[in-house]
Amino acid sequence: MGAKGYRVAVVGATGAVGNMMIQVLEERNFPVSEITLLASARSVGKELTYRGNKVAVAELREHSFKGLDFALFSAGGGISKKFAPLSAQAGCVVIDNSSAFRMDPKVPLVVPEVNPHAVANHPGIIANPNCSTIQMVVALKPIYDAVGIKRIVVTTFQAVSGTGKRAIEELRLQVEELAAGKEISRSVYPHRIAYNCFPHIGAFLDNGYSEEEMKMVNETKKIFEDDAIAVCATTVRIPVFYGHSEAVNIETHRPISPEEARSLLEKAKGVRVVDDPGRAQYPMPIDAAGKDETFVGRIRRDPSAENGLVMWVVADNIRKGAATNAVQIAELLVDRGLK
Numbered sequence: 146m147g148a149k150g151y152r153v154a155v156v157g158a159t160g161a162v163g164n165m166m167i168q169v170l171e172e173r174n175f176p177v178s179e180i181t182l183l184a185s186a187r188s189v190g191k192e193l194t195y196r197g198n199k200v201a202v203a204e205l206r207e208h209s210f211k212g213l214d215f216a217l218f219s220a221g222g223g224i225s226k227k228f229a230p231l232s233a234q235a236g237c238v239v240i241d242n243s244s245a246f247r248m249d250p251k252v253p254l255v256v257p258e259v260n261p262h263a264v265a266n267h268p269g270i271i272a273n274p275n276c277s278t279i280q281m282v283v284a285l286k287p288i289y290d291a292v293g294i295k296r297i298v299v300t301t302f303q304a305v306s307g308t309g310k311r312a313i314e315e316l317r318l319q320v321e322e323l324a325a326g327k328e329i330s331r332s333v334y335p336h337r338i339a340y341n342c343f344p345h346i347g348a349f350l351d352n353g354y355s356e357e358e359m360k361m362v363n364e365t366k367k368i369f370e371d372d373a374i375a376v377c378a379t380t381v382r383i384p385v386f387y388g389h390s391e392a393v394n395i396e397t398h399r400p401i402s403p404e405e406a407r408s409l410l411e412k413a414k415g416v417r418v419v420d421d422p423g424r425a426q427y428p429m430p431i432d433a434a435g436k437d438e439t440f441v442g443r444i445r446r447d448p449s450a451e452n453g454l455v456m457w458v459v460a461d462n463i464r465k466g467a468a469t470n471a472v473q474i475a476e477l478l479v480d481r482g483l484k
Contacts, residue, residue, distance in 0.1 A: 150176035151479070152213045154237070156228065157220030158182035158193060158202055161310045162242055165468035166217045167195055173472055176479070183209055184220070213237040214484060217471050233269025238484055240271050240471045244356075247272040247364060254367050257473040258415040259286045263368075264477055271474055276466025277301045277357070277380065277389055278364040283416060283439040283465075284458045285395065287409040289369060293398030295452075296375040299361060302383045302390040303346060304430060305338060307462050312338070316384055338384050346380040355380060388430025389466060391458040396450050403444045406454060410441050415465075420444055428459035436461055437469045 153170065157163040163184070170177055180195050183205040192199040203209070205224070210216055210232040218225050218241040225245040232239045246252040253263040254272045259282050264271060274282075281299060288294065305312040312333045319339035322329050329337050336343050347356030354362075361378040383390075411418045419428050420442040428440035440459045447453025460466055478484040 150178035151215055151475075151484075152179040152181070153177050153475075154181040154183055154210065154213050154216040154232075156183045156205060156216055156218040156224065157242075159184045159188045159191060160219060161306055161313070161463055162219040162467045163217075164193070165463045166219060166471060167193060169464065169468045169472045171196055173469075173476070175472055175475060181209070181213065207231055208235075210235040210237040215240065215475050215478075217468075217475070218242055219467065219471075229270050236269075238267070238269055238271070238475075238478065240273060240474050242273045242467050242471060244275065244360060245272075246270055247274065247360070248367065254364060255474050255477075256282055256368060256470060257477050258283050258413070260368050260370070261477055264474065264481070264483060267483070271478075273467065273471050273474070274364045274368060275357070275360040276307055276460075276462040277303060277378075277391065278361050278368070279466050279470055280389060280439045280458055280460035280462075281361070281391055281393060282365060282368050283413075283460075284393065284410065284441045284456065287413045287416075288395070288397065288401065288406055288454070291405075291409055292401045292452075294369075294374055294395050295398050296377075296396040297365065298377045298394040299379070300392045301346075301357075301361075301378070301380045302342070302385075302392075303357075303380060304385040304387050304389055304462055305382065306387050307346075307389065307466075308333060308382075313386055316386065320384075334382065338382065340384060342381055342383045344379055344381045346382055354378070385430050387434040387461055387463060388459055389462040390428070390430060392455070393458055394447055394450075394453065394455045396447075397452045397454065400452050401454065403446060403454065406456075407444050410444070415439055416441055418442065418444075428457055430459055433459045433461050435464070437465050439465060 222243040222245040357380040358378040417438040427442035443457035
């Protein structure tokens with residue numbers, strides 16, 4: 146730690162999540178004494194703004210982490226697998242947004258509102274969960290603690306920003322092309338995304354599920370430290386820029402009414418309840434965009450299952466689903482004297 150704070154690196158600084166990590170560090174007034182922005186060679190020299198100052202992007206190298214305290218990674222699994230262990234060896238704690246270490250039994254998978262205790266024995270690397278998993282477990286944690294959860298069935302409706310800057314631009318361009326009657330350009334997704342949706346996020350596995358779907362299954366079990374939870378996920382890409390939405394159906398071990406669940410969620414840290422359907426008030430991506438809370442509404446019974454409950458969960462996938470959660474983990478380490 147420097148005299149006035151911590152020396153922090155953002156790896157993948159020029160990407161959508163990297164940009165947001167820089168912004169969130171500033172917004173939350175994280176005690177940064179020195180910031181280092183790292184990316185690939187093609188981004189070297191590009192300038193980004195932090196606290197009103199221009200900071201030049203440097204090339205990510207094996208010795209980039211000497212003398213640093215924290216490194217927030219958002220540059221893909223391959224980069225994380227190569228450079229995160231080097232960072233940890235240099236004494237710089239990595240908070241990694243990729244899937245590279247999430248299921249490593251030695252690496253904590255952390256959502257601060259859900260399992261803050263998990264950071265205690267980190268090996269120099271802490272994993273940020275998948276964006277769709279983060280918002281779901283934040284919404285389910287109060288209910289899990291109160292009555293237990295036996296089964297989760299979730300369908301996600303995920304914004305294109307989850308894929309990155311190129312996907313955001315592809316949606317924007319396709320909308321313009323359709324309006325102009327032009328031929329549709331497509332390079333990021335296997336199908337047109339404008340005014341369309343498809344249940345395809347990540348590669349499909351031998352069991353018929355996609356990588357994204359199995360991330361939600363496996364990460365939920367690890368975060369709750371409960372392998373007995375049954376989880377079934379279907380993940381869908383939709384033509385929204387920011388904000389993932391989820392229809393979450395749970396079966397609890399003990400009965401809980403919608404009113405009781407609503408009361409628990411209203412008191413929960415990081416949750417905002419918006420639940421008055423009669424007045425057309427329920428969570429929407431346009432309301433969650435730019436915010437750090439997880440929004441929950443449409444809380445109701447599932448009459449088809451014993452102890453069944455249904456809810457609608459929305460959050461900004463780039464903020465709470467990635468950048469904000471990473472910075473919150475760093476804050477947690479500082480608050481607990483673990484760094």
